[in-house]
Amino acid sequence: MSDQFSGWGSQPVPYSQEAEEATIGAILINPVAYFGVAAFLQADDFFLLRHRYIWQALQRLAERDEPIEYLTLIEELRDIGKLDEIGGPAYITQLINSTPTSVHAEVYARLVERAATRRRLISASDQIKALALNEEITIEQVIADSEAKLFDVTERQLTKELIPMREAISAYYDRIEHLMRYQDEALGLPSGFKDLDKLLGGLQKSDLIIFAGRPGMGKTSFMLSAAVNMARLGARIAVFSMEMGVEQIVQRLVSMEAGINSQNLRSGQLTAQEWSRFVHAAGNLSSFRLFIDDTPAMNPIQMRTKCHRLAREHGLDLVIVDYLQLMNAGGAYANNRVQEISFISRSMKEMARELNVPVLSAAQLSRAVEQRQDKRPVLSDLRESGSIEQDSDIVIFLYRDEVYNEATEFPNQADLIIAKHRNGPTGTISLYFEKTLTKFLNAAERSVDLSRI
Numbered sequence: 001m002s003d004q005f006s007g008w009g010s011q012p013v014p015y016s017q018e019a020e021e022a023t024i025g026a027i028l029i030n031p032v033a034y035f036g037v038a039a040f041l042q043a044d045d046f047f048l049l050r051h052r053y054i055w056q057a058l059q060r061l062a063e064r065d066e067p068i069e070y071l072t073l074i075e076e077l078r079d080i081g082k083l084d085e086i087g088g089p090a091y092i093t094q095l096i097n098s099t100p101t102s103v104h105a106e107v108y109a110r111l112v113e114r115a116a117t118r119r120r121l122i123s124a125s126d127q128i129k130a131l132a133l134n135e136e137i138t139i140e141q142v143i144a145d146s147e148a149k150l151f152d153v154t155e156r157q158l159t160k161e162l163i164p165m166r167e168a169i170s171a172y173y174d175r176i177e178h179l180m181r182y183q184d185e186a187l188g189l190p191s192g193f194k195d196l197d198k199l200l201g202g203l204q205k206s207d208l209i210i211f212a213g214r215p216g217m218g219k220t221s222f223m224l225s226a227a228v229n230m231a232r233l234g235a236r237i238a239v240f241s242m243e244m245g246v247e248q249i250v251q252r253l254v255s256m257e258a259g260i261n262s263q264n265l266r267s268g269q270l271t272a273q274e275w276s277r278f279v280h281a282a283g284n285l286s287s288f289r290l291f292i293d294d295t296p297a298m299n300p301i302q303m304r305t306k307c308h309r310l311a312r313e314h315g316l317d318l319v320i321v322d323y324l325q326l327m328n329a330g331g332a333y334a335n336n337r338v339q340e341i342s343f344i345s346r347s348m349k350e351m352a353r354e355l356n357v358p359v360l361s362a363a364q365l366s367r368a369v370e371q372r373q374d375k376r377p378v379l380s381d382l383r384e385s386g387s388i389e390q391d392s393d394i395v396i397f398l399y400r401d402e403v404y405n406e407a408t409e410f411p412n413q414a415d416l417i418i419a420k421h422r423n424g425p426t427g428t429i430s431l432y433f434e435k436t437l438t439k440f441l442n443a444a445e446r447s448v449d450l451s452r453i
Contacts, residue, residue: 013047013119014115014118014119014122015047015048015115015116015119016111016112016115017048019108019109019111019112019115020046020047020048020051021051021095021099022098022099022100022104022108023037023041023108023109023112024054024055024095025095025096025098025102026099026101026102026103026104026105026108027058027068027102027105028068028069028070028092028095028096028099029096029099029102030102030105031067031068031069033102033105033106034058034068035062036105036106037106037109038058038062040109041055041109041112041113042055043055043056043059044116045112045113045116046112046116047116047119049085050085050086050087053077053080053082053085053086054073054077054086054092056080056082057073057076057077057082058073058076060080061073061076070092070096073092074089120153121150121153124149124152124153127149128146128150131145131146132146143302144301144302147301147302147305148301150305151301151304154308187202187204188201188202188203188204188205188207188358189202189204189230189235189318189358190202190203190229190230190233191203191226191229191230192225192226192228192229192230192232193229193429193440193442194442195429195430195442195443196416196429196431199418199421199424199425199427199429200418200421201424203318203358203360204358204393204423205356205358206353206356206357206358207352207358207359207393207394207422208345208348208358208359208392208393209358209359209360209361209392209393209394209395210324210361210362210363210382210388210389210392210394210395210396211360211361211362211363211396211398212362212363212364212365212377212381212382212395212396212397212398213362213365213377213398213399214364214365214369214370214377214403215364216403217398217399217400217403217414218398218400218414218433218438218440219322219323219362219398220241220244220252220322220362221252221433221438221439222414222431222440223320223322223360223362224239224249224252225256225439225440225441226360226440227239227290227318227320228253228256228257228288230317230318231289231290235289235318236289236291236310236314236315236316236317237289237290237291237316237317237318237319237320238293238306238307238310238316238318238319239290239291239293239322240293240295240298240303240319240320240321240322241292241293241294241322242294242295242296242297242298242321242322242323242326242327243322243323243326244294244322245294246294249292249294250285250292251265251266253285253290254278254281254282254285255437255438255439256437256438256439257281257284257285258274258277258278258280259277260274260277260278260281260437261436261437262436262437262438265278289314291310291314293306296326297326297327297328298327299328299329300327300329300343300344300347300348300351301347303319303321303327303351304347304350304351304354307319307351308354308355311355311357316355316357318358318359318360319351319352319355319357319358319359319360320360320361321348321359321360321361321362322362323361323362323363323364324341324344324345324348324361324363324364324388325341325363325364327344328340328344329343329344341387341388342387345387345388345390345391345392346387346391348361348391349391349392349393363382363388365381365382365397366381366382368381369381375399375401375404376397376399376415376417377397377399377417377419378419379395379419379420381397382395389420392420392422393420393421393422393423394421394422395419395420396417396418397416397417398414398415398416398417399414399415399417400413400414400415400433401413401415412432412433412434412435413430413431413433413443414430414432414433414440415428415429415430416429416430416431429443430443431443
């Protein structure tokens with residue numbers, strides 16, 4: 001029997017025969033150690049085939065709740081037809097006798113795991129090389145598939161251990177004690193909108209927050225207004241805009257920060273006073289830790305990779321996506337839009353949990369809203385997939401009566417309808433919308449004509 005796999009060529013293969021032998025030997029000496037090691041080590045982490053077969057036999061014994069020891073292991077290997085292939089009972093005896101100690105079973109197993117990760121990275125690099133050499137695949141697809149293959153390797157490292165109740169309750173006790181001591185402190189990342197922060201407790205880590213509305217309601221403007229508020233407090237924010245380019249985003253941010261009509265900025269017709277405010281606003285915005293990506297039709301794997309990189313290099317407190325239905329699933333669901341949206345929304349929730357930051361994503365509503373007398377959105381109006389509602393922790397609808405009723409009594413009022421809140425209350429709050437600046441303010445605030453200052 002050959003212990004080594006073919007296909008590696010002449011390059012050295014990362015593996016440690018001694019670590020693999022010691023891992024199995026330590027478990028046979030002290031079977032209790034198996035359960036700690038099995039939480040992170042799998043059969044395919046072993047490079048030598050005989051060790052893979054032995055680990056599979058140990059797994060089968062554990063699954064049946066049978067004792068793990070010399071005789072049961074030999075019988076299990078015989079039953080699955082692998083006893084002769086591993087070298088017979090003599091090899092099992094050799095593993096036990098050659099193991100220095102059973103105390104370091106997890107240390108040996110971590111060496112096996114690290115070598116397996118290195119082998120997977122080498123394999124992924126070979127596959128990426130083959131993709132790059134295939135001229136029939138578009139470069140965009142090559143990049144997406146390459147990132148997916150790397151993500152498959154790194155994702156194995158993200159698995160969490162089971163947490164004993166004693167540790168969980170201790171951490172929660174500390175959290176409640178902190179909240180009681182600092183009662184004025186926001187629970188999550190404050191959006192800058194007082195009533196919204198009071199109702200939600202700020203934007204919570206690992207939450208997927210869907211911000212939905214019909215076209216023209218001001219979804220992008222609200223998210224950028226919130227981003228400016230949070231960036232001013234030092235938050236590190238990634239903005240993925242698939243609808244607008246970087247220059248358009250920056251124009252809106254400058255308009256909000258400088259109090260200059262966006263049309264004046266677009267045409268470059270600024271007064272001396274406006275130019276002074278523009279320079280001051282540009283200086284302020286340049287100090288904000290906002291990171292903008294305007295890649296069109298991005299897929300979730302690309303976004304997750306970019307966010308992980310940003311988190312490593314700069315830190316990350318919030319991800320903004322504008323908007324969810326403009327993303328794609330990388331071609332996997334080309335003929336089923338409902339399944340594609342389900343995959344995207346599920347991936348957004350997974351990303352929020354992996355990064356432990358809130359993900360605020362805009363979403364488009366269906367035309368069903370227009371066909372009703374009451375234009376206020378409801379959860380069933382979420383377009384194309386019920387999974388958006390299912391995967392989200394919070395769903396907020398943006399409604400401005402002015403869009404449908406020019407004679408409205410509240411021309412500058414914008415209602416935020418919190419229709420779903422997994423961990424708290426729902427309700428409606430009102431904000432003030434400054435159309436000339438496409439900026440949202442707290443309802444108590446009012447527009448100030450800066451040209452008269």
